[in-house]
Amino acid sequence: xxxxxxxxxxxxxxxxxFGATREELETLCEKGYEAVVEELxxxxxxxxxxxxxxxxxxWTWRPGTLPGMGAAEWLWWMVNTRRPLEEKMTLFWHHIFxxxxxxxxxxxxxxxxxxxxxxxxxGNYKDLLLTLSMNPAMLYWLDNNENHADAVNENWGRELLxxxxxxxxxxxxVDVRECSRAFTGWxxxxxxxxxxxxxxxxxxxxxxxxxxxxxxTFLGETGNFNGExxxxxxxxxxxxxxxxxxxxxxxxxxxxxxxxxxxxTPPVDEDAIDALADAFIDSGYDIKxxxxxxxxxxxxxNARFAKLKSPAEVxxxxxxxxGGSDFPGPGIGDLSRQPNYMGQDLLNPPSxxxxxxxxxxxxxxxxxxxxxxxxxxxxDVSRPGVQSIVNRLRSQGDVGPEQxxxxxxxxxxxxxxxxxxRQELLDHAVPGGSLSWSNEAxxxxxxxxxxxxxxxxxxxxxx
Amino acid sequence: MLTQVAAxxxxxxxxxxxxxxxxxxGFSQPVAAAQGPNGVVYVVNRGSEGISxxxxxxxxxxxxxxxxxxxxxxxxxxFLGEFSKYGDGNGEFIWGSGVVVDSQGRVYVSDExxxxxxxxxxxxxxxxxxxxxxxxxxxxxGTASIAIDADDNIYVTDGRSHQVRKxxxxxxxxxxxxxxxxxxxxxxxxxxxxxxxxxxxxxxDHRNHRVQKFTSDGRWMASFGSPGTGRGQLHLPTSVAVDxxxxxYIADWSDNGQHPGRVHIFDAEGTFIITLIGDxxxxxxxxxxxxxxxxxxxxxxxxxxxxxxxxxxxxxLPTGLMYDADKGRLLVVDSQRSRFQIxxxxxxxxxPQMNL
Numbered sequence: 001x002x003x004x005x006x007x008x009x010x011x012x013x014x015x016x017x018f019g020a021t022r023e024e025l026e027t028l029c030e031k032g033y034e035a036v037v038e039e040l041x042x043x044x045x046x047x048x049x050x051x052x053x054x055x056x057x058x059w060t061w062r063p064g065t066l067p068g069m070g071a072a073e074w075l076w077w078m079v080n081t082r083r084p085l086e087e088k089m090t091l092f093w094h095h096i097f098x099x100x101x102x103x104x105x106x107x108x109x110x111x112x113x114x115x116x117x118x119x120x121x122x123g124n125y126k127d128l129l130l131t132l133s134m135n136p137a138m139l140y141w142l143d144n145n146e147n148h149a150d151a152v153n154e155n156w157g158r159e160l161l162x163x164x165x166x167x168x169x170x171x172x173x174v175d176v177r178e179c180s181r182a183f184t185g186w187x188x189x190x191x192x193x194x195x196x197x198x199x200x201x202x203x204x205x206x207x208x209x210x211x212x213x214x215x216x217t218f219l220g221e222t223g224n225f226n227g228e229x230x231x232x233x234x235x236x237x238x239x240x241x242x243x244x245x246x247x248x249x250x251x252x253x254x255x256x257x258x259x260x261x262x263x264x265t266p267p268v269d270e271d272a273i274d275a276l277a278d279a280f281i282d283s284g285y286d287i288k289x290x291x292x293x294x295x296x297x298x299x300x301x302n303a304r305f306a307k308l309k310s311p312a313e314v315x316x317x318x319x320x321x322x323g324g325s326d327f328p329g330p331g332i333g334d335l336s337r338q339p340n341y342m343g344q345d346l347l348n349p350p351s352x353x354x355x356x357x358x359x360x361x362x363x364x365x366x367x368x369x370x371x372x373x374x375x376x377x378x379x380d381v382s383r384p385g386v387q388s389i390v391n392r393l394r395s396q397g398d399v400g401p402e403q404x405x406x407x408x409x410x411x412x413x414x415x416x417x418x419x420x421x422r423q424e425l426l427d428h429a430v431p432g433g434s435l436s437w438s439n440e441a442x443x444x445x446x447x448x449x450x451x452x453x454x455x456x457x458x459x460x461x462x463x
Numbered sequence: 464m465l466t467q468v469a470a471x472x473x474x475x476x477x478x479x480x481x482x483x484x485x486x487x488x489g490f491s492q493p494v495a496a497a498q499g500p501n502g503v504v505y506v507v508n509r510g511s512e513g514i515s516x517x518x519x520x521x522x523x524x525x526x527x528x529x530x531x532x533x534x535x536x537x538x539x540x541x542f543l544g545e546f547s548k549y550g551d552g553n554g555e556f557i558w559g560s561g562v563v564v565d566s567q568g569r570v571y572v573s574d575e576x577x578x579x580x581x582x583x584x585x586x587x588x589x590x591x592x593x594x595x596x597x598x599x600x601x602x603x604x605g606t607a608s609i610a611i612d613a614d615d616n617i618y619v620t621d622g623r624s625h626q627v628r629k630x631x632x633x634x635x636x637x638x639x640x641x642x643x644x645x646x647x648x649x650x651x652x653x654x655x656x657x658x659x660x661x662x663x664x665x666x667x668d669h670r671n672h673r674v675q676k677f678t679s680d681g682r683w684m685a686s687f688g689s690p691g692t693g694r695g696q697l698h699l700p701t702s703v704a705v706d707x708x709x710x711x712y713i714a715d716w717s718d719n720g721q722h723p724g725r726v727h728i729f730d731a732e733g734t735f736i737i738t739l740i741g742d743x744x745x746x747x748x749x750x751x752x753x754x755x756x757x758x759x760x761x762x763x764x765x766x767x768x769x770x771x772x773x774x775x776x777x778x779x780l781p782t783g784l785m786y787d788a789d790k791g792r793l794l795v796v797d798s799q800r801s802r803f804q805i806x807x808x809x810x811x812x813x814x815p816q817m818n819l
Binding site: 051054055056057058059062063069072189190191192193195196197198200201203327329330331332333334 | 482483484489492494509510511512513557558575576603605622652654669699716746749750753754757759760763764766767768770771772774775779780782798799800801802
């Protein structure tokens with residue numbers, strides 16, 4: 001099997017999922033790239049069974065979810081799903097429609113939103129946006145329960161336009177006001193308090209008596225608009241197509257400028273954004289159509305290692321690489337906190353703008369956390385994924401330092417590194433001489449050390 | 464319905480006991496209960512993982528065994544004390560999964576992660592511990608639940624090796640049966656287990672959506688329920704209990720809306736009788752203490768409509784059942800709501816006129 005095929009498939013699975021083992025990559029390569037893209041877009045594998053998690057870790061889901069550990073269930077799902085793009089899109093929408101437990105204070109409701117992203121994330125954007133507009137966690141997060149016919153609150157209306165659809169510069173303050181008026185009366189029912197018997201779900205409620213029935217003028221159109229009408233108009237606006245396209249590019253292809261700079265910074269690849277936006281419009285806002293264009297494009301295939309991994313990608317990707325996390329055993333809570341330690345507190349983004357990505361993920365503290373976590377994981381030779389790498393090396397027999405280094409880089413990705421980086425790895429490996437299997441334990445230890453060195457490289461931080 | 468009458472039986476909701484609490488008067492993901500001398504009920508709290516910055520110091524919040532009495536009616540429950548905690552030392556557990564009390568009042572608590580039984584005296588003082596595994600056991604294991612017969616033989620389910628294992632009260636291995644599959648006598652992730660007065664063993668065959676009945680030496684006798692979420696059908700059964708008349712109670716995770724859970728009642732021959740879905744319309748006494756102490760809780764509760772109140776009444780993933788033969792009542796471990804719901808099996812109930 002050509003190395004380039006493996007490398008391209010690995011690239012696809014890192015971006016459209018959270019990575020794949022070498023064994024999985026070889027199987028996928030036999031199917032062919034385009035066929036795998038279609039499988040990712042139209043998964044046939046069964047979704048995970050949430051009750052498997054509940055069976056062993058009953059605190060991870062409603063109504064007993066505890067503060068601070070609410071992402072454990074989702075982390076387990078990301079690591080173990082057989083529908084990787086569906087889960088990656090769930091993470092994508094959590095980045096865009098960022099809603100946090102810091103204000104909502106109800107992990108179960110945000111988990112319900114995550115479930116909704118999982119179900120609708122590759123469907124029709126208009127349907128997704130309408131469902132989001134009725135999501136109680138979002139309504140509370142952006143104060144739409146305080147948006148009344150006689151006292152408009154513009155928070156939801158503003159963010160809908162600024163961060164969820166069109167972006168700054170494509171509407172006026174009057175549009176924000178009119179949009180908000182159209183969403184008056186969109187709220188949720190009072191629910192029982194969390195104590196003393198655990199959480200209760202919120203339910204969406206439309207209160208017609210609290211809805212502003214007056215005429216509104218929004219983006220040049222006039223009528224007695226309700227929320228659905230606003231979403232129709234927003235979806236039909238060309239800025240929305242471009243906005244979603246740029247987000248998809250930033251998430252799946254290459255690091256872009258961050259959202260606040262989009263008004264003044266052109267896209268890295270305008271042709272790519274246009275192609276994605278066209279797919280959005282031509283398909284009637286179908287996200288799957290955009291993804292099909294994206295993953296089959298040259299701009300995607302040529303963007304290997306052009307993106308810094310998010311903390312979630314580091315943690316989930318490494319757990320998938322080393323294996324052994326399929327059973328939700330003790331410690332899942334601690335694992336679920338790892339992305340937070342690296343700067344990405346899942347289910348609790350820093351603001352409605354979500355996380356800034358790219359180089360902004362990295363600082364001295366977060367980098368140390370990345371390296372410590374990944375080195376701990378690949379240094380554990382009892383993990384089945386690490387064992388698999390050791391076994392593949394063993395099957396080659398005794399090898400010299402160069403082949404030892406190159407094989408490890410190949411099995412860890414394949415990971416493409418600069419000549420200087422490769423030389424640094426060789427400087428480590430050469431003093432030990434050939435990798436000899438006459439002493440199994442010593443050889444495994446050397447492999448483990450080299451893997452730990454590789455994950456501490458700058459190069460491993462890129463997807 | 465607080466009172467249900469069917470097939471000559473009457474089940475009347477009594478009261479609920481408990482609230483969410485990581486220590487003291489309340490529970491934290493309770494999964495099992497057993498009654499000892501003097502009406503003392505031992506409750507295994509699974510607890511939850513806590514936040515730790517170091518992997519070698521993982522914390523389990525709320526993992527413990529609570530000692531309480533239930534009381535005959537609302538407000539009579541008493542908190543007596545608690546013992547054990549998260550850990551792997553003597554008397555500690557990682558994943559508490561089941562509890563029984565033997566004829567001498569000794570308390571046996573199973574640990575689903577460490578695959579061992581901790582034994583305590585009736586006051587919770589550690590006596591001994593023993594493994595539920597044999598030296599030649601390979602593969603994955605999870606001691607899911609525990610039962611005891613009149614001779615103090617101990618039975619455990621192993622949900623990950625799909626077996627039932629039988630031990631003496633000193634932990635000496637006696638027998639095992641079962642393998643993964645769906646034929647009679649096979650299991651798929653067996654969980655709850657109980658022994659009836661005749662010594663027959665009942666197992667909640669969780670992923671096969673049925674309960675199987677065996678003789679004390681593992682010979683298959685019968686199967687209860689069929690897969691599904693309709694009347695008398697089982698979906699992910701978790702626990703089983705049998706009363707002195709032979710009626711069989713099965714808790715499962717059938718989805719009845721927001722929070723799944725039902726208790727199905729069958730007669731000894733396997734004929735379906737009735738289903739309970741949870742009826743705690745009144746807060747337990749301990750829960751009321753919390754609400755009464757929080758003015759905002761009180762105000763918010765008064766704003767909630769009937770539909771949203773109902774989610775508090777119903778079971779939420781019940782995982783334990785205990786039949787109190789002395790008082791003729793069923794205790795449902797309503798795990799995700801950290802409480803018990805208690806139903807009296809009433810004799811001599813006079814049905815009122817329908818045209819009142």
